[in-house]
Amino acid sequence: MRKWKALITLAAGASLVLGSLAQAQITLNALFMKQAAYSEDDIKAMTADFEKANPNIKVSLEFVPYEALRDKTIAANASGGYDVVLFDVIWPAEYASNGFLQDVSSRINKADVPKIFPGAWTTVTYGGKYYGLPWILDTKYLYYNTEILKKAGIAAPPKTWAELITQAEIIKKKGLVKYPIVWSWSQAEAAICDYTTLLAANGGKFFDASGQPAFQTGGGLKALEYMVDSTKRGLSNPNSKEYLEEDVRRVFSSGQAAFALNWTYMYNMAQDPKESKVVGKVGIVPAPGVPGLSTASAVNGSMGLGITAKSQNPDAAWKYITYLTSQPVQEKYAKLSLPIWKASYSNPAVTKGQEAVVKAADVGIAAMTPRPTVVRYAEISTILQKAIQNALLGKVTAKAALEDAAKQVKALK
Amino acid sequence: MSPKTLRGVQTSLLYLSVLVLVVSILAPVVWLLISSVSSTNALTTVPLRWIPDALDFSRYKALLSQEPSGFGETFLYALRNSLGAAFGATTISLLVAIPAAYSFSRFGRIGLLYGVLATYMIPPVALILPLYGILAALGLLNTVWGLALVYCTILSPFVTWLLKTNFDAVPVELEEAAAIDGLGRWATLLRITLPLALPALSTATIWAILLSWDEFFYALLFTANQNAKTLPVTIADFAAGRAVDYGLICAAGVLAAFPPILIGFLLQRGLLSGLTAGSVKG
Amino acid sequence: MTRRQQPTAWLMLAPVLIVVLGAIGYPLLRTLYLSFTDSRLTGLSQVPKWVGLGNYQHALSSPDFQAAAWHTAYFVLVSVGLELILGVLVALLLNQKFVGRALVRLLLIVPLALPTIVNAMMWRWIYNPEFGAFNALLTQLHLIGDYRSWLGEPGLAMNMVIVADVWKNYPIITLVVLAALQFIPKELLEAAAIDGAGAWTRFWRITWPGILAALSVAMVLRTIEAVKVFDIIYVMTRGGPADSTKTLSFLVYQEGFSFLRLGSAAAYAYLVVLVSVLLIGLYIVLLRRQERAT
The missing domain is CATH 3.40.190.10 (Periplasmic binding protein-like II)
Structure with a gap:
């Protein structure tokens, strides 16, 4: 009898451990694009660093052409394929009103708001609500x-x-x-x-x-x-x-x-x-x-990262998004895409070798005009x-x- | 004109036509090959020089190397997925289509055959969302098996139709003789009809493989990453990527065309020998 | 058919019917239902409203749909027509005896086996207005004075896409016809020649009836494929310039995925199916009539 009890305790203990292990390991599916801004290699490197810092989160990356980005996000909504999606400045109105993205207003760190260019913020807001964080700040x-x-x-x-x-x-x-x-x-x-x-x-x-x-x-x-x-x-x-x-x-x-x-x-x-x-x-x-x-x-050709409505791991997804959009990460990979952070533009590590771009960006970012934000x-x-x-x-x-x-x-x- | 000169003119015309044909087939492909081994700068030189100064095989090397997260890894996974989807779908489709085609050929129900064939006409866009839901429910999204299954819906109606018309050409008398010898329907199909329709079977196989190898739309939406992405989607990705390297696309295209061309070559030889054996006369 | 054979007949049909009904039947019915609703491709739970034939009415009166239908019809007629002519001619050529015939026949596999996406890329690269081989070739041969934009002009763009499509697909017809030609007894042709029948008569009286059945299969197949055309357009022009290469499949895709109007996209899709069915029906009638006439 005692043996049985011990066994049951052991089994219960084991399943608990296994259960917590299973809970601990999270896999995020993230959707990115192949064009412009950050290269695939850059994004893979950033993600590898993120996984190192967060061993319980694994991120599976997918890269598609810009033309397929929106279609994939929409099609996947039926079954919940992705946790994190990259979206263009022209889509939040549609995504928000069709319920493709989670409202993340409560997650936004209000102290960061003035540190990021207003043009970048317009990329992720619709109807006074936030649907993600800006990541790529770009203009022509x-x-x-x-x-x-x-x-x-x-x-x-x-x-x-x-x-x-x-x-x-x-x-x-x-x-x-x-x-x-x-x-x-x-x-x-x-x-x-x-x-x-x-x-x-x-x-x-x-x-x-x-x-x-x-x-x-x-x-x-x-x-x-x-x-x-x-x-x-x-x-x-x-x-x-x-x-x-x-x-x-x-x-x-x-x-x-x-x-x-x-x-x-x-x-x-x-x-x-x-x-x-x-x-x-x-x-x-x-x-x-x-x-x-x-x-x-x-x-305004900026893009943002958001959490899909069907994501089962919104917290881990948010952690990943905040990491990618953080100032140190953006400054490290500033060669193909300039940071969203105002302070970065006076950082010599960012401007070195691309002074001309930064100079043009100073004027360009301030002049950014949005395309219509309509559903x-x-x-x-x-x-x-x-x-x-x-x-x-x-x-x-x-x-x-x-x-x-x-x-x-x-x-x- | 004497018969001899007439024949001479005919022969020259024949060879001239063949030459035009061969050039028209080869020219674009040869340009594809040349582009795949020319440097980007050579390809964007105007006016165009047809023969590159130096051969640059770096793209093939890149595509066939297993370097983690390089072009090669993506490409080789896609190759594996394409092979899996094409052969899986072709095998299943042949297995379900052969008896069906025989049944249509020998027992009729042409109306039903048209019904089955009609499903082949439906543009994939009309099916894609419900199919997406089915695959998601079965956990088959982003898997090679899921893709193979979807391809069966394209292949089996058409393979059935193709085999049926070819079974029609196999003389019923042969089967009747077999029936007198006491063979059942299934045995007749396997031992008499199928061997006689072997050329048609090869054709059906080539087409089935080519069709699934070629499929783009379903693969575009049903696959997400290297677990299941097929070659067409991967190549379209290469083309739309940040550095549109035409040479790289050409190299990927050359490699992607290689397996089906090889299969086509091998099976075509079988097809021809099956015909020249001369046992079948319509 | 004897009653005893009935079960065998159905047993043999079963696997194909299961595949077709399971994986196509349900989605098809679902899409049919959608085509009568105002259902949208959204993440919100919503009860789609029944709109009866509204979507169909809207589609048929929409200038975009009419234009796409015309583009599709043009693509189908011209590309399948050219494939038929080229396919049969090349098959007849390859049925002649000449040195290297087996090799040339093998070559036919090349365009056929080239994946459509690769084919589309290849031709887009060849047509490239700045660096393309087509412009270079034509200027160096002094056939054109200046580089031209092959995919940038409406009308021309569609024809250039058709060239790419025909180049890849006529070998299918050729292979099928070639296979059928093997079944035509040589003695019959020889006898006809001895009786004084000219090449033309021999073709229409003996060869054509001999290849008609196989040809009809291939033509039906190509027509269906052509009506559905999507990938070559997706890669080469994406429907441009100015919508001039926007075909029905592309329009359905746009209506569903770009504009999220699922119900209306489903109605478009069903109209495409209808067009296909009509075309195939027409073919079958024509071929039957020809068969009877010859």
Whole structure:
């Protein structure tokens, strides 16, 4: 009898130990993207450090192309596939109102709020609530080829969009390159980012105060007219309308463009001799402005990390997110993506070797303009992409294209 | 024109056509091969030089090396997953399709056959969400088995249809003779009909493997990481990744095409010899 | 069929029916149900509202759907048509006797076995406006003066995608026809030749009926595949420029995953199924009629 009792105690004890062991070991599934900003290697290294510091948490990483990021998050919602997901600045409205992400407002350390750029915070907030932490703070800059500008006798890169046209004209006339400016105007979100930059420079608005479409007038119209006009004059590469950011990088890195609009990550990649023929000739400035309206322009292309609604381990997930977004980690991996922390920009370890980027970022981050934060952004973006392409192809005028788009957007509501 | 010159013209025309055909097949693939061994800078030189100055095999090395968290690891896992999904799905599909095709061929119910075939027409987008739920419930998401199972739904209707039309060509008289000899239906199928339809079986196998090797959409949404990601998804990932290295995509493409090409070569030879044996006449 | 054979017949059908009904039947019914509701792809628990034929009405009156339907029809007609013509011609060519024939036949496996994703990448790379081999080749041969954007112009983009698709897929037709050609007795053709029948007559009277059955299988197969076209578009153009390559499958994908309108996406999907069924039906009728005529 006593033997039995001992055995039962032992069994109970064992199952308890095993149970607690099972409880202790947590596996997080995290979804990241392959483009821009941090490289896969960087993210793997950060995660390895995190796992070392938290031996009871294992993180299984998945990297998908930007185009698949949203689809995967949405599809996985049906079954709870991920704990941590990376999301773009344009998705929180949709994710929040469809219940894809957890509201993490109560987890936010209020003391950190003023230390992080406001532009970064807009990435993760919707309706006054927080849905994650900002992680990638990014905007599009104007890159230029210093050698081509010098050969053309241009002393300084353009400060206004009109000046960009003038300089491009000089370069084209001198035959230095065939098409001086290259953009990412493929029928994708990338086109909207370029359009937003121009819209912001021209003082445009996507929607007016009453929530009606306003992009078909004023700055919004001027932006598209600029795109169409520069293409017609042969200053913008006509192939831009089938390019994404990586194509822009290729064309610029091969020395076939004098100017390019692209994200932060291109700076260090265009300086890599294995990837580029323009090493040492890469200039970067904030995207220009329009006299009387703006001195510089920028689109908010930041991204944040959030916890999915179905996650079973929100606490561990939060721990992981706070680690990745922490100042020391961000400063350690600042070569391809600049930190979200204001203080980092005066840290020599961060700025060293990329002073030009940091200088451009100083202006660019302050000027960051958001794309519309509305639940049905995906549809509005699709409508606008098509309108932009139709105008670029010369099928309709910029005005007609945007007016038609505005009509479709209105019909959505 | 004398018959002799006529024949000469015919022969030259024949060889000219063959030449055009061969060039049209090979040119894109050869460019793929060249791109895979050219440096990035050589590939982005304008005007294009067709022959690279130096051969750069680093991408193949990178893809085939087991270095942790390198391209190679990702690629080799994907290769394993593609092989598993393709062979698993093909085997199961053949096993379920052979008797079904025979039944359709010999006992009719063409209406039902069209019903089965109709399922093959359904665009995957129409099934994907319910399927996602089923796989999740069975714990088969992000597994090679789950993928193989889903591929069966694509393969079996079409394999059934293909085999059925080929069984139709096998003369019923042969089977009737076998029946007189006392063979049952299953034995007839296995010993008489199937061996006679062996070429069709090879064709069905090639196609089944190629189709599952090729599948992209389901794999894109049903797999999450290297446990189950197949080659097409991995290659699309390479292409969309930060450093779009066209050479690397080309190298991955060359390697990804190698197994199915090899299988195709081997089975095609079987297919041809099965036909030239001449035992089957329609 | 004798009554005794009934159980065997069903037993043989059972495995395929289980696979098809289990893994397709349920999702299909579920999608059908969704197509009559306003169900959305969200994380919130919601009771979808029954909207009857609303989604279908909306789809049919939507200009986007009509445009996508037209793009799909164009893609199917042109690519399958070209595949048919090329496939049969090449099969006839490879049925001739010439040195290296076995080798050329093996070569056909290459495009066929090349994964669609790789094929799409390869052609996108070849068409690349700055660094592409196609532009380089055409300029160096002085066929075009300037580099062009092959995937950047509506109309042209679709045709270039079709070229990529045909290059990969016509060998399937060729292989099937080639296999069928082996079944045509040589003596029959020789006898016809001796009787004075020309090459043309011999083809339409003997060869064509001989390959028709196998060809019809391959054509049906290709048509179904073409109607469903998704991956090559996804990789090469993503529906652009200006929606000119947006096909029905892509539209369904967008409606469901980008716009989260599950009900409406399901209705789109069912309309695609309907289009496929109609096309296949048309084929079968045409082929039957031809079979009877010859």
